[in-house]
Structures are given as C-alpha cells and as structure tokens.
Amino acid sequence: MDPIEQARTVYRENFTSISDYVDILATKGIDWGLIGPREKDRLWERHILNCAALADLIPDGATVIDVGSGAGLPGIPLAILRPDLEMTLLEPLLRRFNFLGETVEELRLEDRVQVVRGRAEDCDETYDVVTCRAVANVQKLLGWCTPLFYPNGRLVALKGDSVSQEISDASRRLEAGRLDAQVLQVRAHPEAEVTQALVITPIR
Numbered sequence: 001m002d003p004i005e006q007a008r009t010v011y012r013e014n015f016t017s018i019s020d021y022v023d024i025l026a027t028k029g030i031d032w033g034l035i036g037p038r039e040k041d042r043l044w045e046r047h048i049l050n051c052a053a054l055a056d057l058i059p060d061g062a063t064v065i066d067v068g069s070g071a072g073l074p075g076i077p078l079a080i081l082r083p084d085l086e087m088t089l090l091e092p093l094l095r096r097f098n099f100l101g102e103t104v105e106e107l108r109l110e111d112r113v114q115v116v117r118g119r120a121e122d123c124d125e126t127y128d129v130v131t132c133r134a135v136a137n138v139q140k141l142l143g144w145c146t147p148l149f150y151p152n153g154r155l156v157a158l159k160g161d162s163v164s165q166e167i168s169d170a171s172r173r174l175e176a177g178r179l180d181a182q183v184l185q186v187r188a189h190p191e192a193e194v195t196q197a198l199v200i201t202p203i204r
C-alpha cells in the first residue's frame with residue numbers, strides 16, 4: 001500500500017483535512033522556504049506518517065505543546081488525527097509563526113490549535129504532553145522542556161539513530177530530575193516505516 005493509501009486508512013474521516021495540509025506544505029511551505037523542494041514527493045511518508053506515529057503515546061483529551069513546530073510538525077498531523085487534543089504550536093521564528101497562524105486558520109483548526117511565538121525555555125505553562133521533532137539533543141530538550149511537563153506529564157520526541165548516545169550524554173540530568181527515558185519503535189500503519197520515539201516521564 002502506498003503512503004497516501006496508508007494515510008487514508010489512518011486518517012479516515014479526517015483525510016481531507018490532512019490532504020489540505022499536505023497541499024499547503026507542497027505549495028506555500030516550499031515557497032516560504034520551510035520545506036525543502038526535494039521533500040515534495042515524500043511529504044506523506046517522511047512527514048505525515050512519521051509524525052502520526054506518535055499518536056498512540058498521547059493520552060485521550062491531553063493538552064499538548066509542540067515545541068519548535070516549524071511548519072507544524074508533528075503538531076498539525078497529530079491535531080488533525082486526534083480531534084480530542086488541545087494543541088499549542090510553539091515557534092520562535094516570525095516567518096514560521098506567521099505560516100503556522102495562516103495554516104491553522106486555513107484548516108479551520110483554530111478552536112483547539114493555538115499558535116504561540118516563543119522559545120520553550122521562556123514558557124511558564126504546563127501541559128500533559130510536550131512533543132518535538134528535530135529541535136535539539138536530549139540534554140538541551142530536558143533543560144528547556146522539563147518544566148513544561150513536570151511533574152504529571154511526559155515528553156514525546158521523534159528521534160534518529162543518535163538517541164542512545166544522547167540519552168547517555170544526558171544521564172546525569174535524567175537522574176537528577178528523577179526522569180525515566182524509554183525508546184520505542186513506532187509506526188502509524190502496519191506497512192509504514194518504523195520510527196523511533198523517545199518518551200521521558202517523571203519517576204514516581
């Protein structure tokens with residue numbers, strides 16, 4: 001099954017909405033320089049399905065902040081897939097913040113998706129879940145994001161092959177903060193590529 005058909009199965013009644021988002025990424029996202037032109041043919045696989053793979057790690061009805069959202073990844077694919085979530089997209093750069101605001105409006109998600117301009121370390125709200133992809137190494141993420149989910153929430157990050165090394169580099173910080181780190185292999189569809197999710201939770 002090709003990635004679009006996989007996404008159709010995963011997104012069901014929300015497929016039109018995710019398809020509209022892919023069209024925005026493929027046009028304005030590329031024009032504004034937020035998505036590389038070479039990504040155009042792999043948006044479904046490398047961006048939508050990859051981000052949707054985190055959905056099962058987010059509890060029902062959670063408040064979520066997507067730190068360093070960029071063009072809305074993984075926050076927007078998750079918010080479309082999971083209408084029960086209340087999502088905040090956090091992004092410090094003006095052009096990206098503007099793109100997010102216009103995209104959320106175009107997709108009519110503004111009732112439950114908020115766009116905030118800022119850096120994670122300057123936020124003072126707490127959330128059930130912090131998501132992120134391609135923002136920083138584990139050590140930095142812990143410094144910036146722990147106050148956003150501590151003590152009752154979790155951090156859920158898409159991570160590449162360096163995750164084990166990053167966890168080991170951050171071991172002191174994990175221990176001092178009484179935080180547990182787990183790496184899980186996840187995918188949005190049985191035929192989709194497997195991706196790695198790092199889940200950090202406070203030890204009780």
Ligand SMILES: C[S@@+](CC[C@H](N)C(=O)[O-])C[C@H]1O[C@@H](n2cnc3c(N)ncnc32)[C@H](O)[C@@H]1O
Binds near residue numbers: 069070
């Ligand atoms: C490589 S991009 C990844 C964007 C998106 N998450 C994705 O996967 O396509 C990293 C993003 O993190 C943002 N960022 C960097 N430092 C940040 C911080 N301290 N707090 C919040 N966002 C930050 C940048 O502005 C940028 O949009």
